Amino acid sequence: xxxxxxxxxxxxxxxxxxxxxxxxxxxxxxxxxxxxxxxxxxxxxxxxxxxxxxxxxxxxxxxxxxxxxxxxxxxxxxxxxxxxxxxxxxxxxxxxxxxxxxxxxxxxxxxxxxxxxxxxxxxxxxxxxxxxxxxxxxxxxxxxxxxxxxxxxxxxxxxxxxxxxxxxxxxxxxxxxxxxxxxxxxxxxxxxxxxxxxxxxxxxxxxxxxxxxxxxxxxxxxxxxxxxxxxxxxxxxxxxxxxxxxxxxxxxxxxxxxxxxxxxxxxxxxxxxxxxxxxxxxxxxxxxxxxxxxxxxxxxxxxxxxxxxxxxxxxxxxxxxxxxxxxxxxxxxxxxxxxxxxxxxxxxxxxxxxxxxxxxxxxxxxxxxxxxxxxxxxxxxxxxxxxxxxxxxxxxxxxxxxxxxxxxxxxxxxxxxxxxxxxxxxxxxxxxxxxxxxxxxxxxxxxxxx
Numbered sequence: 137x138x139x140x141x142x143x144x145x146x147x148x149x150x151x152x153x154x155x156x157x158x159x160x161x162x163x164x165x166x167x168x169x170x171x172x173x174x175x176x177x178x179x180x181x182x183x184x185x186x187x188x189x190x191x192x193x194x195x196x197x198x199x200x201x202x203x204x205x206x207x208x209x210x211x212x213x214x215x216x217x218x219x220x221x222x223x224x225x226x227x228x229x230x231x232x233x234x235x236x237x238x239x240x241x242x243x244x245x246x247x248x249x250x251x252x253x254x255x256x257x258x259x260x261x262x263x264x265x266x267x268x269x270x271x272x273x274x275x276x277x278x279x280x281x282x283x284x285x286x287x288x289x290x291x292x293x294x295x296x297x298x299x300x301x302x303x304x305x306x307x308x309x310x311x312x313x314x315x316x317x318x319x320x321x322x323x324x325x326x327x328x329x330x331x332x333x334x335x336x337x338x339x340x341x342x343x344x345x346x347x348x349x350x351x352x353x354x355x356x357x358x359x360x361x362x363x364x365x366x367x368x369x370x371x372x373x374x375x376x377x378x379x380x381x382x383x384x385x386x387x388x389x390x391x392x393x394x395x396x397x398x399x400x401x402x403x404x405x406x407x408x409x410x411x412x413x414x415x416x417x418x419x420x421x422x423x424x425x426x427x428x429x430x431x432x433x434x435x436x437x438x439x440x441x442x443x444x445x446x447x448x449x450x451x452x453x454x455x456x457x458x459x460x461x462x463x464x465x466x467x468x469x470x471x472x473x474x475x476x477x478x479x480x481x482x483x484x485x486x487x488x489x490x491x492x493x494x495x496x497x498x499x500x501x502x503x504x505x506x507x508x509x510x511x512x513x514x515x516x517x518x519x520x521x522x523x524x525x526x527x528x529x530x531x532x533x534x535x536x537x538x539x540x541x542x543x544x545x546x547x548x549x550x551x552x553x554x555x556x557x558x559x560x561x562x563x564x565x566x567x568x569x570x571x572x573x574x575x576x577x578x579x580x581x582x583x584x585x586x
Contacts, residue, residue, distance in 0.1 A: 145276050145290035149269055152297055156265045159536060160307050160578045163257060165194035167309020169207050171260050174214035174221050175253075183398040190249055197405060208406040211394045212350025213311045217263040224259020228252045264313040268306035271317035272297060274324050275497050281327040282457035284504055292507070296500045299434040299525040301488040303532055311351050315494035318348040322358065323497045326463055330368075330456040338365075338376045342383020350390050352494065353404060357470040359384065364466055368459055409479040416476025420492065424552045426482035428489040431531070431552065434524035437517070438502035445505060453505050464498035471495055487535060487548050488528075531555070537571030539563050 163171060172188035180188070185205050189196065195208045228251055249257070272293050279289035297303055305312040322344040329337035341361070348355035362380060369376055392402050399405055421429050429436040445453060445461035475481055475491045483490050492499075506517050534540055535548035540561055542554050549555055 142276070142280075142286050142290065144287050145273070145293060148290055148294045149273060152272065152294070153265070153269065155303070156268070156307055158578055159303075159576055160261065161304065161309070162577050163192075163261065163309035165192055166209070166311070167260075168192040169195040169209045170213045170217070170309065170311065171257065173207065173209065173211055174217055174260060175256060177211075177214060178218060178221060178225075179256075183394070185398075190253075199399065206399045206405045208404065209311075210350050210353060210391060210404065212347055212352075212390065213314050215390070216267070216314050216347070216351065217260050220259040220263035220266065221256055222259065224255040224257070224262065225252065227258070228255030231255070261307070261309055264306060264309060267317040268297075268302065268313045271313070271320040271497075274317070274320040275500060278320065278323045278327050278460075278497065278501065279504060281324070281331060282460055282501075282504075283454045284457075284508070288504075288507055292500055292504060295434060295521060295525050296496050299521075299528045300432050300496055301490050301493050302496060303529065304487050304535075305490055305493055310490075312490060312493040315348055315352050315355060316496055318344050318351065318355075319358070319494055320497045322348070323460070323464065323501065326361075327456070327460055330459055335372055335376050335379055338379035339383040342380040342385075343387055344383075346384040346387030348494075349384075349388055353406065354471065354474055354491075355494065357474060358467055360466060360470050361463060364463055410477045411479050412477055414477065416473045416481075418476070419481040420472045420476035420489070423481070425550060426486070426489045427552075428492045431488045432524070432528045434521055434528065435496075435499040435503065437506050437521070438499045441503040441506050444509075445502065453508070457505075461502050464501050468495055468498045468502075482550070485546060485550075488531070530558070533568075533572075534558055536576060537568050538575045539567050539571040 168190060169192075172185045173183070175188045176183055176185050185196070185207060189205060193205075196205045197208070198204070199206050232251075275296065276289050276293045279292060280286065284292075297306070302312070302316065306316075307313075322341055325337050325340040325344060329335075329341070345355065345358045345361075348358060359380075362377065365373055365376055365380075391404075395401055395403060395405075419425075419427065421427055424430055442461060442465055445458045471494075472492070478491075481491075507514070507521075509517070531548065538547050540557055540563070541547070542549050542557055544550070549557070
């Protein structure tokens with residue numbers, strides 16, 4: 137039987153690429169911190185970050201003994217972005233360019249940057265776009281591996297990008313794009329294990345989790361998959377556990393070495409603030425203040441989707457797909473729990489619920505079987521999905537245009553009820569287009585040069 141060529145996913149990824157180019161967000165606050173680690177390692181060959189901070193001090197504290205800056209950020213993102221950083225540095229050495237940065241960068245106390253630094257930043261930002269595209273494509277492969285159709289898988293990948301905060305944070309220089317890519321890889325490796333039953337895939341799963349932990353500390357909770365092993369493995373359980381732990385340790389060691397060399401301590405320079413007198417799943421998923429399902433309602437379909445996976449009598453769902461869904465559910469629970477207990481479960485002044493971007497492969501996979509139901513109910517699901525995607529993306533467009541000012545000076549709604557400002561403030565479509573032209577970084581940069 138001739139295999140179907142996946143034209144649709146290629147078209148969608150090309151469309152997403154154009155979207156990334158147009159709506160690039162730059163490094164953002166945390167991005168400058170991750171960039172400082174990368175530049176210090178590759179240019180200065182040390183971890184003294186004092187001369188690598190360009191006026192944005194998010195995530196830095198002063199060492200009381202040495203007075204040097206210590207960062208709270210882990211080093212994994214800098215390591216993953218290093219090849220792209222070097223690519224940008226190579227471009228900077230061959231392309232002469234004057235940067236009118238006073239018009240591009242409008243941050244207080246921002247230190248002027250050289251052309252060489254500008255191109256390194258370009259390479260660093262480029263990395264996040266590439267990892268996002270790779271993560272989306274790998275998610276497509278995961279869905280195909282589990283028996284879902286080519287076109288359905290492509291459409292769900294498109295919705296994953298536009299119906300979630302990924303369309304913003306894939307281009308912001310923060311850690312979410314890299315983490316999303318690694319969790320897509322994790323789900324792919326698990327799906328390949330189920331398809332082949334080759335134990336070495338657990339070593340690759342451990343590598344994914346180890347590297348993901350060096351990117352975002354909370355990803356260590358992905359090791360909860362170890363409790364899943366007895367339920368899917370009939371033999372060689374001890375061997376598989378050693379594979380998993382071996383892969384994890386092969387990359388996790390980077391963290392304590394980084395902490396010791398950078399700050400002379402064996403712990404992260406991160407303030408852990410949790411509140412346990414709350415309902416964590418409500419806050420991270422359903423809270424009107426940046427709850428994931430409230431701002432991105434498409435993904436609430438993962439709940440009925442899980443019932444289909446765990447039920448019986450659905451010929452469109454294979455046994456391996458059901459195991460993959462259960463694996464995703466087991467991975468989701470501790471992450472949703474820890475983010476709900478976190479003091480700032482809403483991410484501070486973040487755009488929507490950014491913490492759960494990393495988990496998007498799990499959410500998407502769990503809702504997939506709903507779209508295979510052959511009944512009149514499928515039209516309801518399709519209409520809801522379109523409306524939910526447009527709702528999520530409308531918030532992005534309004535925010536990026538900066539034509540509205542929400543309470544406390546935010547450019548995006550912090551509470552779901554604040555969406556009413558979109559309909560009650562008097563702005564025209566022309567105001568919206570002008571807002572995009574004046575505030576989108578790519579368009580602003582092009583306008584600056586020409």
